[in-house]
Amino acid sequence: MKGSCSLVVFDMDGVLFDHVSSWKWVHDVMGVDNSHNLSLFKNREIDEAEFIRRDVALWKTVRPDMGIEDVSNAFQNMPVIDGLQETVDSLRYNGIRSVIVSGGIDLAAERIGVGYGFDDYAANTLITNGDGTLAGEGILNVDLSDKGVKMREFMRKYGADKEDTVAIGNSFVDVKMFENAGLSIAFNPLDDEVVEAADAVIExxxxxxxxxxxLPRRR
Ligand SMILES: [Mg+2]
Incomplete structure (x- = not known):
């Protein structure tokens, strides 16, 4: 990286949230198994919108009146990676902004984003009915097929060029973010694609x- 870093873009699930997926976290809390839908999604037999529909439908098999409060409560004791506060604080002390770009659930991203003092966050939203129950649809604020789109929005918003920007992720969906970054870090990587695309790999x-x-790039 030639420039001085001014923005770090973090993936959430498996990086900040110490669990493979915020969606799967709710499945685990509800005691349901979505592995069938996950393989349909991976085989491109269903798209992301249909995946969310099926996830919500699965929760409603256990709790027919499942509401947004239930999802929020599921994240009350969500495990976060060690060193999170110290890392965000240290970046801020060095004049560097921290943001989250996640294909996970925004209620989880909000807890981490607001709770630990990130400058911004973006993730996907569950649509509710007037009474707070889940409508079954989602709003895809972060396109999983190209997380670079939302990342570039944050780069424009905070005036960061490619050389000023660091991307941190753990899976192949983060490769599109790496392409927009001056420095890319695969953190506890799950697959070969993210390792091969990264400038640095950290376990x-x-x-x-x-x-x-x-930080050395700031000095
Ligand atoms: Mg991830």
């Missing part, structure tokens, strides 16, 4: 391990 139980790759 750690503590997210502050990314700082040694980012």
């Amino acid at each position: 750690s139980r503590n997210i502050s391990a990314v700082l040694e790759h980012i």
